[in-house]
Amino acid sequence: MGSDIGANIRRLREQRGWSQARLAHEVCQAAQVSGEPVGRQEISRWETGKRTPREWLPFIAAALAVSVDALRADLPPAVGSLPTLADFLPEGDPLSPQPGNGRRIGTGQVDDLQQRVHGLRLADDVLAGGDLIRPALRELRSAVKLYREGSFSGDVGRQLLRQIGELAQIAGWIASDAGQHSEAERIYRLGISAARQAEDHTLAGNIAGSLAYQLSNTGRESEGLTLAQAALNDAGADAPPKARALYLDRVAWAHTRAGGTDHGQQAIRALGEAGQALSEDTPGKESPAWLYWVDAGELRVMESRVYTELHRPLRAVPLLRDVLGEYDATHTREMALYLSWLAVALADGGEPEEAAEVAERVITLSADVQSERTAERVRVVLGRLQEYADVPEVAALLEENQAA
Structure with a gap:
């Protein structure tokens, strides 16, 4: 029965779009207690069945606007339930504030952090993960320390959590590009938790999508x-x-x-x-600043990649040529990645000579880019061209790049 109570609390909370921190606040409000003796960790323990609310049950019910019986009710059989982000939160609570009187944090520090996050995102447009991984992790550790050890109002706390979420998204992306996938996953999960505590569901979706x-x-x-x-x-x-x-x-x-x-x-x-x-x-129409890069061109990029993976070169090749014709050549990593899909699509379309020519451009562009993504794409392209090893242009390329 305890597990049903926890599952009901979680279900009702998520129906309202509340974070665990928000429910904790509402429960304390319903109980008319000061100091918020119930925090996010306690809500998490109730929802996972590690603890049973007992005396807090009437106040949880009041906060969620349901009866106590509704919280105790047996769960109906799960039928086609939709996946949620709650299962992807990190173990423990890395964003739990530490006791003590830390320095006061105001909107000025949050604004400074926001500028640094945006600068890191712009840097990622032209630099690879291997170049950015150290400053990205340094910024993330500093931001989490600021949140855990500082003191601030509720509004500033939510703004700070939002910036930690944005920073985790770009830092996770950078770590993934550097080939540090386990580290990236930990960072992404931290970001999902921060965004959900800030009740920024749009940002949480972006971080989850990146993972x-x-x-x-x-x-x-x-x-x-x-x-x-x-x-x-x-x-x-x-x-x-x-x-x-x-x-x-x-x-x-x-x-x-x-x-x-x-x-x-x-x-x-x-x-x-x-x-x-x-x-x-x-x-x-107002949108979060981090969506600046999402446009029709980016959708064409994904469309072309999907058709390449589905081995439909007649659809993929024209789309990729269109995308590459408009792309900013200073974005070396992305240029190499998009060319790699063009090389594969050309090979699928029976054009090995042109595929080899494009593949050579991919290899040249990737040589000075510290990106595991581009390195992996070079391996994929060379592997795909093995089918045409008897074509002179392909044979020469494969011999020159045997090590890859």
């Missing part, structure tokens, strides 16, 4: 698909159009990586829905 993308690309396709769908589900229909387009793009990629005809069809359907979501974005 889903990594899982899909590192042999954990089933987990990647589950998490990509959870990111979309949890954000809900009220998420900004650009954000929904981004979530749907990642669902499309997760289906693509899962493989099989049905997943391929689901991927193409999600691409269509992403385009529809982006079309609903209107100029002047």
Whole structure:
């Protein structure tokens, strides 16, 4: 019965879109106690069944606007339940404030952190993970320390958590690009927790989608698909159009990586829905600043990659040529990545000579980029070209790059 109470608390909380921290605050308000003796950790213990609320049960019910009997009710059998982000939170509570009187944190420090986060994101446009991993981790550790040891108002605390979430997303992306996948996963999970505590469901969806993308690309396709769908589900229909387009793009990629005809069809359907979501974005409509890069061009990039993975070169090649013709050449890593998909699509289309020419550009661009993503794509392209090893242009390329 205790586990049913915990599951009911979690279900009712998530129906309201509340974080565990928000429910803790509401329970203390309902009990009319000061000092907030119930915190996020206690809510987590109740929801996981590690503790039973007992005397707090009437106040939990009041906070959630249900009866105590509703909290004690047996759970109905699970039928097609949607995945949620709650299962992807980190173990323990790395964002739990430490007792003591830390220095007072105000909006000025939060604004400074916001500027540094944005600067790191812009740097990632032109630098690779190997170049940025140290400053990214240093910034993240500093931000978490600031939150844990500082003192601040509730509003400043939420702003600080939001910036930690944004920082975790870009730091996780950088760690993943550097090939540090376990570290990236820990960072992403921390970010999901921070965003959910800040009640920023749009940001939580972005971080979860980033982790889903990594899982899909590192042999954990089933987990990647589950998490990509959870990111979309949890954000809900009220998420900004650009954000929904981004979530749907990642669902499309997760289906693509899962493989099989049905997943391929689901991927193409999600691409269509992403385009529809982006079309609903209107100029002047407020969106989070981190969505600055999501546009029709980015959707074409994902579409071209999906069609490449689905071995449909007649669709992929024109899309990739269109994307590359407009792309900023200073973004070396992305240029190498997109060219790698073009090389594979050309090989699939029976154009090995041109595929070898494009592959040579990929290798040249990747040589000075400290990115595990580009290194992996070089290996994929050379592997794909093995089928055409008797073509002189391909043979010469393969011989020159035997080590790769």
